[in-house]
Amino acid sequence: MKIITIYALPQQGVNSSPEAGRWEGLRVIVHRRLLQLAGSVKGPIAACVGLGLAVSAAYVAQAVLLAAALSALVRGDVPAVVRLVAWTFAVIVTRAALLWARESVTVWAGAVIKARLRDRLIAHLARLGPAHLTGARTGHVQTTLVDGVEGLDPYYSRYLPQVVVTFCVPVALVGWLFTVNAAAAAILAVAVASVLIIPRFWDATLLKRGRGRWTAFAELASDHLEAMQGMATLRAFGAVDTLGARLARRAHDLYVTTMRQLRISLVETGISALFIQAGTAGAILAATTAGSAWEAFAVLVITVECFRPVKNLSDAWHAGYLGITAVDGIEDLLSASPAVEDRGRRNDFPAVATITFERVTFTYPGAEHPAVRDVGFTVEHGRTVALVGPSGAGKSTLAALLQRHYDPGQGTISIGGVDIRDLTLDALRGGIAVVAQDTYLFHGTVAENLRLARPDATDEELAAAARLAAAHDFIAELPDGYDTRVGERGTTLSGGQRQRLAIARALLADAPVLVLDEATSHVDARTEQALSEVRRGRTCLMIAHRPDTIRQADHVVVLENGTVLEAVA
Numbered sequence: 001m002k003i004i005t006i007y008a009l010p011q012q013g014v015n016s017s018p019e020a021g022r023w024e025g026l027r028v029i030v031h032r033r034l035l036q037l038a039g040s041v042k043g044p045i046a047a048c049v050g051l052g053l054a055v056s057a058a059y060v061a062q063a064v065l066l067a068a069a070l071s072a073l074v075r076g077d078v079p080a081v082v083r084l085v086a087w088t089f090a091v092i093v094t095r096a097a098l099l100w101a102r103e104s105v106t107v108w109a110g111a112v113i114k115a116r117l118r119d120r121l122i123a124h125l126a127r128l129g130p131a132h133l134t135g136a137r138t139g140h141v142q143t144t145l146v147d148g149v150e151g152l153d154p155y156y157s158r159y160l161p162q163v164v165v166t167f168c169v170p171v172a173l174v175g176w177l178f179t180v181n182a183a184a185a186a187i188l189a190v191a192v193a194s195v196l197i198i199p200r201f202w203d204a205t206l207l208k209r210g211r212g213r214w215t216a217f218a219e220l221a222s223d224h225l226e227a228m229q230g231m232a233t234l235r236a237f238g239a240v241d242t243l244g245a246r247l248a249r250r251a252h253d254l255y256v257t258t259m260r261q262l263r264i265s266l267v268e269t270g271i272s273a274l275f276i277q278a279g280t281a282g283a284i285l286a287a288t289t290a291g292s293a294w295e296a297f298a299v300l301v302i303t304v305e306c307f308r309p310v311k312n313l314s315d316a317w318h319a320g321y322l323g324i325t326a327v328d329g330i331e332d333l334l335s336a337s338p339a340v341e342d343r344g345r346r347n348d349f350p351a352v353a354t355i356t357f358e359r360v361t362f363t364y365p366g367a368e369h370p371a372v373r374d375v376g377f378t379v380e381h382g383r384t385v386a387l388v389g390p391s392g393a394g395k396s397t398l399a400a401l402l403q404r405h406y407d408p409g410q411g412t413i414s415i416g417g418v419d420i421r422d423l424t425l426d427a428l429r430g431g432i433a434v435v436a437q438d439t440y441l442f443h444g445t446v447a448e449n450l451r452l453a454r455p456d457a458t459d460e461e462l463a464a465a466a467r468l469a470a471a472h473d474f475i476a477e478l479p480d481g482y483d484t485r486v487g488e489r490g491t492t493l494s495g496g497q498r499q500r501l502a503i504a505r506a507l508l509a510d511a512p513v514l515v516l517d518e519a520t521s522h523v524d525a526r527t528e529q530a531l532s533e534v535r536r537g538r539t540c541l542m543i544a545h546r547p548d549t550i551r552q553a554d555h556v557v558v559l560e561n562g563t564v565l566e567a568v569a
């Protein structure tokens with residue numbers, strides 16, 4: 001298998017935004033949506049702006065002192081030269097200190113910005129819930145969270161502060177130069193304005209190509225993630241080469257889109273360089289007509305200092321472009337609305353946890369037919385109801401509706417007579433423990449995985465829950481007992497062991513309602529016995545296939561094609 005991966009060089013990007021438009025260049029200089037997002041990180045950005053302005057002031061002071069020293073030299077005023085050179089050194093030392101402070105603050109600001117943005121995105125993702133991830137490619141979301149946010153760091157911490165510096169420093173310098181040499185000042189004003197404005201005419205194209213490149217990048221990252229997650233399946237079906245060819249195609253797409261971007265980027269860079277050189281040459285020509293040495297030197301040094309922020313802006317732009325190309329993904333994530341609204345007011349989970357489904361009908365977003373139709377049944381407090389029926393009958397859908405991953409289109413679900421929409425999501429989900437078909441264990445120790453359900457559980461409580469779930473014995477035999485690290489997704493454990501840990505986790509949650517989704521598919525008779533102890537006193541909705549499991553239920557609800565065929569006592 002040959003996999004060729006070509007990633008874009010992060011320093012060579014161009015800008016992208018949803019707001020494409022030929023005359024919208026200035027919006028690209030400061031992206032509206034990214035500016036809104038910056039609302040939460042104003043402080044760190046303001047600190048970078050302040051230090052950026054201080055560094056520029058130090059550069060200008062050094063240049064002016066140098067010009068004054070050179071003109072004093074021409075006059076033969078040696079004491080003045082010595083004094084001015086001493087001041088120049090003092091400014092150089094101050095500037096070095098300011099540069100160090102600016103770098104430190106930039107790194108700090110970048111870290112703060114990334115942490116705040118990721119917190120915001122993760123919190124929103126948690127609100128969106130699993131319903132969002134069934135509709136989106138996990139790899140896209142992951143690329144947005146990792147590479148997208150990483151790309152926003154230089155945008156906020158380097159590029160945005162430099163925009164402010166670039167709009168302040170040249171304006172101030174040109175204004176002052178008008179008092180020294182009006183012709184040179186006019187030439188510089190035109191050149192700086194041209195460097196900033198003319199490349200904006202190419203921005204519409206840059207925006208389009210930037211978005212294409214980001215999509216290609218996210219697709220490649222998603223395919224890589226899927227390839228790693230599905231490697232066992234790919235090998236089992238001898239499909240590794242096929243996937244390798246697909247990854248190579250994706251990598252080629254990324255290469256092509258990156259090169260298309262770079263061509264436009266080069267045009268932009270070339271035009272900027274042309275105006276900088278033309279402006280410098282024009283100012284030097286004007287300086288030849290100067291009436292004094294001071295005037296000539298002042299024109300020369302101010303010309304250099306005028307273009308310095310403009311060049312720095314271009315460098316900062318190349319470092320920060322990834323943030324702009326990623327903004328679509330971030331925007332998509334932030335503008336997605338959760339499948340259910342958290343409008344409930346009640347924080348107390350009902351003491352009598354009788355669950356009632358009443359004429360519940362639900363259609364998945366985008367689906368043509370309802371997954372469940374007019375479903376009604378009751379799970380009495382402390383009893384177990386087994387949901388049975390062929391694959392696709394709607395069993396998991398009912399369990400998802402009970403946890404409010406979705407809301408039914410029609411009908412109501414209530415617990416203890418309270419419509420579950422009147423409970424806060426935290427109260428509802430805190431009252432329901434789930435043992436799912438596919439148990440997810442995180443990369444961490446056994447104890448850490450168990451404590452997800454109750455972070456303050458003592459070691460004794462962990463062991464007690466594990467004993468009830470028939471998990472304690474195998475945990476005790478692991479190399480480090482409860483401190484043994486289980487691999488990502490718990491791959492170092494057997495299916496049955498993973499499920500017993502999930503049962504122990506649900507026990508620790510100590511919720512009045514249990515949802516067991518084929519929870520006993522991997523466990524032996526002893527564990528089934530333990531599980532029936534666990535169910536005692538709890539209201540339990542059990543998705544079951546096997547006769548053994550079904551026998552443990554107090555009632556059986558038979559589903560077919562999304563409707564209740566019969567309810568068996």
Ligand SMILES: Nc1ncnc2c1ncn2[C@@H]1O[C@H](COP(=O)(O)OP(=O)(O)OP(=O)(O)O)[C@@H](O)[C@H]1O
Binds near residue numbers: 364365392396
């Ligand atoms: N996220 C989804 N989007 C659209 N349709 C879905 C989604 N999840 C399930 N469905 C559809 O809803 C119907 C009921 O599915 P559900 O998973 O509830 O069945 P099930 O009885 O639990 O099946 P199984 O026993 O195979 O797990 C099926 O037709 C299925 O294709």
